[in-house]
Amino acid sequence: MTTVEPVRTTDPGPSPLPAADPAAADRSAGVPLRGWLALVSVAVGTFAMVTAEQLPMGLLTPIGGAFDVSEGAAGLMVTVPGLVASAAAPLLPVLIRRTDRRAVLVGLLGLMAAANLLSVLAPSFAVLLASRFLVGISIGGFWALAAGIAVRMVPAAYVGRATAITFGGATAANVLGVPAGTLIGEFASWRAAFATVGGLGLLVVAALLVLLPSLPATEPVRLGTLAAQFRNRAVRAGVLATFLLVGGHFVAFTFVSPVLQDVSGIGQGMVGPLLLVFGAAGILGNFLAGGLVGRDVRTVITAIGLLLAAILALFPLVGTNPVGGIALLIGWGLAFGGVPVSVQTWILQSAPRDAEAATALNTSVFNLAIALGALFGGLVVNAFSLTAALWTAAAIGLLTALTVRSVGRASA
Numbered sequence: 001m002t003t004v005e006p007v008r009t010t011d012p013g014p015s016p017l018p019a020a021d022p023a024a025a026d027r028s029a030g031v032p033l034r035g036w037l038a039l040v041s042v043a044v045g046t047f048a049m050v051t052a053e054q055l056p057m058g059l060l061t062p063i064g065g066a067f068d069v070s071e072g073a074a075g076l077m078v079t080v081p082g083l084v085a086s087a088a089a090p091l092l093p094v095l096i097r098r099t100d101r102r103a104v105l106v107g108l109l110g111l112m113a114a115a116n117l118l119s120v121l122a123p124s125f126a127v128l129l130a131s132r133f134l135v136g137i138s139i140g141g142f143w144a145l146a147a148g149i150a151v152r153m154v155p156a157a158y159v160g161r162a163t164a165i166t167f168g169g170a171t172a173a174n175v176l177g178v179p180a181g182t183l184i185g186e187f188a189s190w191r192a193a194f195a196t197v198g199g200l201g202l203l204v205v206a207a208l209l210v211l212l213p214s215l216p217a218t219e220p221v222r223l224g225t226l227a228a229q230f231r232n233r234a235v236r237a238g239v240l241a242t243f244l245l246v247g248g249h250f251v252a253f254t255f256v257s258p259v260l261q262d263v264s265g266i267g268q269g270m271v272g273p274l275l276l277v278f279g280a281a282g283i284l285g286n287f288l289a290g291g292l293v294g295r296d297v298r299t300v301i302t303a304i305g306l307l308l309a310a311i312l313a314l315f316p317l318v319g320t321n322p323v324g325g326i327a328l329l330i331g332w333g334l335a336f337g338g339v340p341v342s343v344q345t346w347i348l349q350s351a352p353r354d355a356e357a358a359t360a361l362n363t364s365v366f367n368l369a370i371a372l373g374a375l376f377g378g379l380v381v382n383a384f385s386l387t388a389a390l391w392t393a394a395a396i397g398l399l400t401a402l403t404v405r406s407v408g409r410a411s412a
Contacts, residue, residue, distance in 0.1 A: 040165060041211050042105070047169040047170070049143060050173030051178070051181060053085065055178065055181040063128075079374045082371025087364070088139070090363075092137075100216050102208065111138040113201035113205070143170065176276070176283070179273075183272035183273070229358050234349075234350035239361060241403075246369035247373035250369065250374050251377035251396065253332075258386055262386055263315065264320065274329060277329070289339075301400070304335050304336075304338050305397045305400035312390050312391070313390070314328060316387040377392070380392050
């Protein structure tokens, strides 16, 4: 196995967070209320974007039925935007160069809203996939830029708190976006769920136009800056952990709705509420991991990989009834809730001076992992079964833990 160096390597002096924007750091006063509201608006925008990407996961059954496609084929609604976002995340910051980041964020949110409107009106599955392509462009670009907004908006003393707010939108979406969309789909229709996310995007557009100040590019991201991140061994290690954890999770989670129904015998009407429970467990996992990653992020990521492997391997054995299925679902949410904060902490510690470029790279890999995980999961489901997808995801979780621990041994 090829080894890569961990966060604590010969890379000089990594710090937990990148330095604040000089203009913001010069302010002697605290952050005004408008500044905090602007950060909250960016976080809500991130929530809307990530939710838009993952929304179909809880709606595969009704959407597949509406267009007469298999659940494996319906999983392409997750694969397509993930692949597109993985390309947009590193390339868009290069293409926009010195364009005001405020204008770009607003434009990408508008594109997401329009794409969801197209999803609402889609007369065929092909048109629905085309709308998901547009969603992918907006997701990759928005998240790559939004990740660095906090650093520019506040003095250095407030960077940690502001970053937590900004990343909180993605964390909340990862654990609550799908459950909320599933509930809307159950109480109304899957088209109503897409309409709701698009409407939320328009509200955020209005908020950003009012609250967010002009954000001209301080130093354009160049292809060379992105390429340099591959030479940072600590960044490579974090990217590898991201790919394995996220990809393995989505091999199974893309099909969580049919898993709960077909494996655990839970009625379709209970899927939405149970995914909200999953989300609540994920929020708890986020806080637990967030309190530990500063001490030893490698150990936290290893533990997450092992926990996911155990839970997913047990699902076809213990989760074959509602009680077992619900218990394992809660554990699943608890484990995956710690993934975003863990891998992002690794990245920020690894490249404090190139936070925007390193985060763009990790965002690309995160979305690529979603896409490939969903695609591979669909192939496994179509060729074998839902149970096979769970076992495959468990094996990837175990591989994550073994790989991260081997990184540790290599540095000893």
